[in-house]
Amino acid sequence: MSNILRSKEFTTVLVFILSTLYVLHYFIQGVEPFDNLMLTIGNWAIISSAAAAGLGLANLSIIHVNKIRKKESGWYWDIWMVSVMFFTFLLGSITSSQSSAYQWIYVNVYQPLGTSIFSLAYLWMCSVAVVAFRVKNRDAAFLMLGGLLSLIGNIPMVQVYTNVFFDAKTWALNIPVRGVGSALRISLALGLVLVGIRTWLGIDTSYVALESEGG
Amino acid sequence: MITIVNYSTMVFLIILSTIFGYLYWLNKTKKIMPRFRILPGILALEELVGRAVEMGRPLLYLTGYGSLRSDQGPEQLGSFAIFGETARICAKSGAEIIAGILNQEHIPIITSLAEEAYRRENAMDSLNYNNLIYLGASQYSSNAYLMVTVEQREVVSFIATGWYGADMVVKGGVARSAGCLSLGATANPDQYPYLVAAFDYWLIGEDLLSAGAQISKDPGQITNVWAGDYIRFLLISIIIIGSILAWVGFNIQWIFNL
């Protein structure tokens, strides 16, 4: 039995069957039992994803308990991390995510910490722009031209006195950038369809390690 | 009452599958294989791992946090293909790889791919499971981990592939300011500007999705990407012809709404 489950054929056949059901359900409507079946299978995917969060807890616990046991550098920070993790998990699952205690942690600890670290993206963007927007070649020239146009166009102070930059930026966004944006999305969507088809047919199995071949 | 819907999509998929089937048959019987345009990002993998070996410092690899059951799922498959190849090169050359897993759904996949890479190079004993670490499915927890780890473990090569959001520029900027050689690959169009500006090597959109084909050199995958090029030419002709017809008054939008 375990050899069957390990084999590449089992994986590719199971993916093929499930994907075929999903794709058929996109084209066939009005079949009540088929709709219910796909609703159920869809919920299996949601439940699997939800359960994976438990695997995340396990991964972090195992790795950091190992570090704590071996007293690797900064092991006391790992004790703090693991306790914050389990305290948040137990509080949220016992008193529910709508409880005032859990919300207090979210509003006063999680959100401030998350938004401040996340907002470093703006500061890093500026650091990168100051270096990247240098006209070293024609590519960089076009990059900077577009960058400065939309930067100046977005300044509220400038818009009070003149709309020239704002209108130029809006034209750029509605015409050339829209053409490029549409091309990028069409190209990406086509790529996703191609990856989907070769994974559906079992040609691409990069999501699984086929130990059976590894011997 | 059974009803069939979305005919336009059905016709599109039939055309694509037919071209793909024909090219696959052409390859199988007449051994015709297209010449793949070389992606610099893929060639850089050897350089990135070589630098880690030379300097005796680790390579940090972040695998992206697209959810498998959303439309970001297929993007992650391209990321897993590149990760598998990178892990194999590290196993062969003895470089230390730290894999930051940014979505809990990927933990079984990344762990299995690392095991397979090290088993294939007979280096199972040098695989450090503590280096396959889950970093929380959020941009800020992975950013914070990166900023601390790059300095603490003196990382010299940095790779970030898969789905990313605004944190793409942080990852590139932090790696560059720490002196790392970096490769970034994402299919999220909003982040292309930061890929180009903040990383040394980069793979944009479909480059990431077709990376698996270039790495594996598997005929099935290459003919699949080959078929994509023909579909692209078909779409370009539809856009050109459709636009001209629309300008002279014939609206063909209905063909998409069947």
Place this chain on the structure above:
Amino acid sequence: MGKKTESVLRLLSNKPFVQGALVLALIFALANPLGLPIKIDPMSKKVYDIMENLKPNSKILYVASAPTGTMGDLIPQSVPLIYHLMRRGNLKLFFIGIGESADHIMIYIDSEVFKRIGYPEKYGLVYGEDWVNLGYVAGREVSYENFANDVQGTILIDREGNRVAELPMFEDVHTMADFDLVIYNGEKSWMPIQYWTEKFHKPLIVLTHTAMLPIDVIPWYTAGQITAYLCGVRSGADYEVLVDRPGGAVAALDALSISHLFLISLILLGNITYMVEKIEGKEAK
């Protein structure tokens, strides 16, 4: 390379300097607002008119999908807009959260919106009859489709723990067809189009942020799949003026101006130094 150009280039790539100076510029701008006049964007006025002319007892589905990180540019428009909907007093408001951090989203409706403009009860709205907080729909694409086809079956329990089927305002709400307007506050606006408003032919108002406008909204707006949109802090300030309730968005506009001017000057300084460096390099040769 001359001494001066080298030190300037090193300063411009010095992270603490560039990032620290930017934060100080923002703090200065927030603490000393210039109070410049605001020119209302026609699109903001279009959204205002749509809200003002909604028929009484219209059922509005307000979908919050703002990830924790991008709240900064997605909340400023939602505060005045939700205030306007509640001030109307005769609309049925259904709040729901979707997306990666969907569970946090419904907390910010309390902590960032109702805390600033008051709870619906202050405007005479009764929970379960005039407004409801449905919490979040987890599960991404699969559950968005289920929600459209069977609203009550997908939600089951609202955020206060009530059975949704027992709430009075759900008597004639079973599928997406029963809503009159969808307001979507977040990124990836193709999602409500694809799973809800295109299939059920419903008007869609999108509250997006400046960055997502060209790629995530304009293509669908020109294709007619988005009725109107508010974009970023600037539209938030417009809407605050339209509903005559100036607040966070107006204050943030000046900080936006000063930080942009500071960044542009750094970029230009970098380019000038780079040109001087190239000239010095040629002379040295």
Place this chain on the structure above:
Amino acid sequence: MAISTDIGVWIAAIMIIAGYSIIIKNTVVFKFAERTVLGLVAGTTAVFGFEQIIKLLWIPLTEGKIVNIIPLIIALLLFTRLSKEYAYLSRIPIIVLVASGISLGITRNVSTIIFGQIKGMLKPIPTGSTIFDIIGILIVPVVCCSVLLFFTYTREHTGALGKVSLIGRYALMFALGVSFGNFTATRTNYVILPLKRILFDWLGLVV
């Protein structure tokens, strides 16, 4: 200027300052922020997952929906990854996830994105549009097709294809620049939100 007396506002301010301390230097203060945010993210994600399992699996199961035994088993199979011997069983939940993702990719991407974007371009020239408008209408499909050509793989970009895809390359760079600048406006507000909490909520600044 009255400093807040609310313990929650103080803790929020300390968290924001800890987060921004990395701007100056990577100190033990940021190490505290990093470890805390990692624990919080992992914990809250697990709460989010736990509540979904209760709502979608446990409650229906206890109310008699026996078929929910199957997703329960599938979900538990994920944890076989923690054992080396039975790790291959963790493949089954991964297959359930991947199958749902790729089929979305195959169907929705065609109808909404490929067709949706092309339909947006096949528009008649509106009556009364100026020369400037018409030029704009011509540019969109030309730029779109040249960028699409830029992403071809099985042909070298030489000759005519090279020239057209060069236009695509420059248009792509220009668009990336505009998008880069446009994101600046959004991301400035990422910083403004926490700074407002420090200046107005914590320090009680009045403007």
